[in-house]
Amino acid sequence: MNKKAEKIRELQEKIKKYNEYYYSKNESLVSDVEYDKLLKDLELLEAGNEQYKIFDSPTLQVGSSLSNTKFKKIQHKKPMLSLSNSYNVTDIDNFIKRTEKSIYKEMNIENKLSYILEVKLDGLSISVIYKKGKLVQAVTRGDGKIGEDVTENVMQIKSIPHFLDEDIDLEARGEVVLPLSKFIKINKERLENGEEVFANPRNAASGTLRQLDAKVVKKRELDCYFYFIVEPLEYGLTTHKEVLEFIKNKGLKTTDIGEKISTVEELDERIKYWEKEKNKLDYETDGMVIKVNEIQYWNTLGNTTKSPRWAIAYKFPAKQVSTKLLDITWQVGRTGKVTPVAELEEVEVSGSRVKRASLHNFDEILRKDIKIGDRVFIEKAAEIIPQVVKPIKEMRTGEEKEIIAPEECPVCHSKLEKEEGFVDLKCTNKNCSAQVQGKIEYFVSRDGMNIMGFGQKIVEKFLELGLIKDITDIYNLKNYREKLEQIEKMGEKSVDNIINSIEESKKRDYSKVLYSLGIPEVGKFLANLLAEKSKNIDKLINMEKEELIEIDGIGEKVGNSVYNFFRNEDNILVVNKLKDYGINFSLGKESKIEKNIFENKTFLATGKLEHFTRNEIKEEIEKFGGKNLSGVSKKLDFLIVGNDAGSKLKKAREIPTIKIISEEEFFQMVKNKNEN
Structure with missing residues (x-):
């Protein structure tokens, strides 16, 4: 694999991890600024190297892969896209110039465009559907195409009416938030009860809305503000300003901040105003949103894979403070990766006391030329984990010390090595206690076996008491009930919950079990693929x-990794023990392909698809027995055409036997054939 491919892969995996923590675990690991820069770097690299662009690349994803919950999955009538981000007025100016060029020059329109400026809420996106004025469904954004049905929980939010002021059909979209006043109150109560406090209002709101107990939602008093309706033209609305007024008149809550603006200068002035005034609001806001006011141009401007071209978000600058770097400590993860952590002179950042910050890897330390004793800038956009931005070299005294990479594992003292082509130092001892703990935490995670109650401190305690030594021991914990109940803050109810969740995990899908094993290079998508192809663990x-x-979709690197994993006696022993405990290691009947409706039919997709990535639509075709071709020829039966299709479409038109269809027609084919 060449350097560009390695860099793309590294960025893809890094951003996926950040997405996983942000969307699935309700935790942020990097600042918005850093995240957006990584995403932009990946977009630029992928643009010139399409062959390395994978189907689930972060550049193609709107939100998250859906979490493993009991909530029903619902497909959105119209995708819930995310907004492109900007961090300076120059970006806003460029957005306006691009927009007006498209409208004025290409469409020959002379009317002056206007824009609406709104606050950008930092919460959880939601879509609510009313039928004849009655609230019938509420769905989270999910991955933008499919979300989770959280209707029962949304019914507990007082600011979302169960009935509108008029008997109409309406789909409105907004942001569920936890008011700052409620956030402070809840965290105070949790602290008094010995519970872990929420990191920030956004995480608290997201976690609350995904509660299986609606009573918890009601108790925490979430709020919701609406800013959009699906198909506004159907209601005779011609501007976004009218949409906001329409929403409010129908009894739905808005922020009441929707300022009509015509110039960049006005936008700059009002953004600066709200950057100061935002602290007076009772909800978290991380920026402003600028939208083209005239709705008639939205379809003309269109969307990218992820974002509308008629809107952009301006993110408030991340707050930076300076402090002293006292030392570097090294942490060991489940894969043996050894990560440097900055130990800081305690400082207040965005309302919380901070004394540790991430440095990612030793190469990062060298690249930024960071030394122990340096004054460093750290930033914490909103309420996320602090990062060391850079040293303030002008303040060096000459007493600063070089940071030296360790040669031994800080936990087990085994030799550290750096794999060829990678920047991370790794512990070579697979029995290292830090790695064991990491593997257990990975196994019980939401995307894995989803075993509740296994926080980091609990896992540490279980290991310390000798109750578990590896992941298989989890299923023997029910025999140590008395010892579990003696652990501080556990209690009978907590133990019941953990044991019940452990038993429930035995029913997890085969693909989830594969993911949980922590096979190197195998994430959620590849675990699904391996499960479908192998049907059961013995065959795999x-x-x-x-x-x-x-x-x-597997390839040499992953294939070798999977093969080597199952040639390791320790791994086979783990699998056999899990089998004995009744873990599901086979594909259930419900996962089997229903019909080979595309049997003996060939397909090829071209252009920019709206509902699928290229690999996703290939999966759908193969799922129903079809075959994917790489080029246009007489062997091709169907060409699925997206936006901006080029030479393949032109060539297909010259072959009369090829049927050219849209994504919508492809959907209809699947629907019709399954109904027969």
Whole structure:
């Protein structure tokens, strides 16, 4: 793999991890500024190297992969897109110039465009659907195309009416937030009860709305502000300003901040105003949103894969403070990766006391030329984990010390190595206690076996008491009930919850179990693919290296990793023990392909697809027995055409046997054939 491919892969995995923590675990690991820069770097690299662009690249994703919950999955009538971000007025100016160029020059329109400036709420996006004025459904954004049905929980939010002031059909979209006053109150109560406090209002709101107990939602008093309706033209609305007024008149809550503006200068002035005034609001806001006011141009301007071209978000600058870097400590993760952590002179950032910050890896320390004793800038956009931005070299005294990479694991003292092509130092001892703890935390995570109650401190305690030594021991904890109840802050109810969740995890899908094993290079998508192709763990274990590599989407690196994983006696022992405990290691009947409706049919997709990535639509085709071709020829039956289709479409038109269809027609084919 060449350097560009390695860099793309590294960025993809890094951003996926950040997405996983942000959307699934309700935790932020990096500042918005840093995240957006990484995403932009990846977009630029992928643009010139399409062959390395994977189907689930973060550049193609709007939100999250749906979490493993009991909530029903619902497809949105119209995708819930995210907004492109900007951090300076120059970006806003460029946005306006691009927009007006498209409208004035290409459409020959002379009317002056106007824009609406709104506050950008930092919460959880929601879509609520009313039928004849009655609230019938509420769905989270999810991955933008499919969300989770949280209707029962939304019914507990007082600011979302169960009935509108008029008997109409309406789909409105807004942001669920936890008011800052409620956030402070809840955290105070949790602290008094010995519970872990919420990191920030956004995480608290997101976690609350996904509660399985609606009573918890009601108790925490969430709030919601609306800013959009689906198909506004159907209601005779011609501007976004009218939409905001319409929403309010129908009994839905808005922020009442929707300022009509015509110039960049006005936008700059009002953004600066709200940057100061935002602290007076009772909800968290991390920026402003600028939208083209005239709705008739929205479809003309269109969307990218992720974002509308008629709107942009301005993010308030991350707050930076300076402090002294006292030392560097090294942490060991489940894969053996050794990560440097900055130990800081305690300082207040965005309302909380901070004395540790991330440095990612030793190469990062060298690149930024950071030394122990330096004054450093750290930033914490909103309420996220602080990062060391850079040293203030002008304040050096000459007493600063170089940071030296460790040669031994700080936990087990085994030799550290750096894998070829990677920047991270790794512990070579697979029995290192830090790695064992990391593997257990990975196994019980939401995307894995989803076992509740296994926080970091609990896992540490279980290991300390010798109750668990590896992931298989989790299923023997029910035999240590008395010891569990003696652990501080556990109690009978907590123990019941943990044991019940452990038993429930035995029913998890085969693909979830594969993911939980922590096979190197195998994430959620590849775990699903391996589960579908192997059907059961025994077949997967016995598959030859060549068989694995030949699976479309696996490749040599992953194939080798999977093959080697199951040639390790310790790993096989773990699998066998899990089998004995009744873990599900086979594909259930419900996962099997329903019909080979595209049997003997060939497909090819071209252009920019709205509902699928290229690999996703290939999966759908293969799921129903079809075959994907790489080029246009007489062997092709169907060409699925997206926006900006080029030479493939032109060539297909010259072959009369090829049927050219849209994404919508492809959807209809699947629907019709399944109904027959």
